[in-house]
């Protein structure tokens with residue numbers, strides 16, 4: 155009887171799961187599939203994850219285990235180094251192949267390369283499938299076959315490519331009864347405690363979020379997506395991160411409702427799909443340029459100094475805890491702490507504030523977001539941070555500096571978002587949220603005075619970038 159392994163990594167669903175479907179087909183009706191997840195045994199010091207995301211992961215695994223049981227299978231849990239554990243599992247079971255969906259991150263790729271070597275030595279197959287993206291790696295290239303470095307032409311090619319149809323849910327899977335499993339992982343095993351009110355984990359909850367979004371808010375996505383106090387976006391980023399939904403399901407669901415909408419609604423659907431393309435744009439960039447995790451995408455800005463704000467030694471801590479005295483920045487950081495999620499507009503505002511008002515290295519903010527976000531996605535997070543810092547793939551680079559007060563006027567004019575997340579400001583007038591207070595004054599008792607003058611720091615940023623550019627060309631600085 156044929157036995158194969160499906161290695162779950164970031165694809166915790168049984169519907170339209172490319173490698174899982176292929177594993178079941180390859181085992182055949184009489185064969186057996188060993189679905190396994192290998193929990194990492196890091197102890198809290200991991201740079202790229204944190205309690206909210208690990209809690210969502212645990213909940214999604216528990217839900218996956220139930221879904222597999224419902225179709226006759228069993229989720230096997232192991233712990234430790236993934237390659238070593240898979241090797242042991244092959245020995246234990248006599249499996250002849252390992253199936254997995256490709257992980258576009260440099261860490262995932264390194265693991266795949268290692269496993270490929272081990273599989274070759276052992277004479278078994280390691281079959282890696284495309285699943286995380288609709289179009290990955292080299293699928294959307296320029297006419298000359300080179301990598302797109304800016305979004306708009308990439309997205310044109312992306313949209314023009316034929317799209318796959320999502321597959322059905324698996325009906326049956328058979329797992330050998332004799333294989334032992336560790337219990338499902340729990341947050342406490344990593345020494346973590348989560349206080350964030352995260353979304354409900356699991357494939358069913360994710361499908362419901364998508365359904366709720368496409369059956370209403372998607373039609374007004376274009377008008378609402380930037381208004382931070384309105385739930386105008388899909389809030390499915392954690393579902394994509396953990397593969398509770400496939401991008402194919404999302405594309406198909408959006409396209410299905412598009413047909414019945416008036417022109418404005420159809421535009422909104424396209425705007426929403428363009429965001430799905432941003433995700434794949436950043437993934438293909440990281441695939442081709444893995445050094446992005448350490449270095450500025452625009453080589454002009456490598457080695458640029460990030461000088462601390464004079465006289466404010468706790469600037470980073472104040473940013474992290476939402477105590478900068480800039481209501482829109484603080485509301486966003488407190489939303490992140492409370493829920494593990496932050497609105498996209500807020501991510502841009504807070505990232506720009508850290509890099510262009512506090513002049514703190516974007517890598518510190520990037521790592522803080524990865525530790526705090528339930529949807530922490532290495533490629534999107536790095537792309538978002540580099541875009542905001544002015545060092546990334548952007549047509550309007552470092553001189554794009556958002557003013558937190560103007561952003562509030564534009565995207566939270568009634569202060570709904572600010573009041574939702576900053577209790578100290580619930581009873582202040584609207585006007586006091588839209589302009590900096592008079593020198594040395596606080597807007598409300600217990601709330602800090604703004605820690606800096608935005609216009610001063612804006613000029614300082616422009617000067618820093620200009621000086622660095624001049625130092626590259628050898629010209630005298632302005």
Ligand SMILES: Cc1cc2nc3c(=O)[nH]c(=O)nc-3n(C[C@H](O)[C@H](O)[C@H](O)COP(=O)(O)OP(=O)(O)OC[C@H]3O[C@@H](n4cnc5c(N)ncnc54)[C@H](O)[C@@H]3O)c2cc1C
Nearest residue numbers: 387388389390391429430433498501530531534535538539
């Ligand atoms: C500094 C910064 C850090 C970010 N970090 C992450 C991250 O760690 N994980 C993450 O998924 N997104 C990240 N983003 C992108 C974006 O903010 C989130 O994807 C979005 O807010 C998620 O909410 P939503 O699901 O309601 O999005 P929607 O607006 O409904 O968009 C649908 C989906 O498209 C994708 N998407 C949307 N906007 C972007 C974008 N700008 N770049 C890449 N993909 C996008 C997401 O998968 C999202 O779920 C970051 C953006 C910035 C500026």
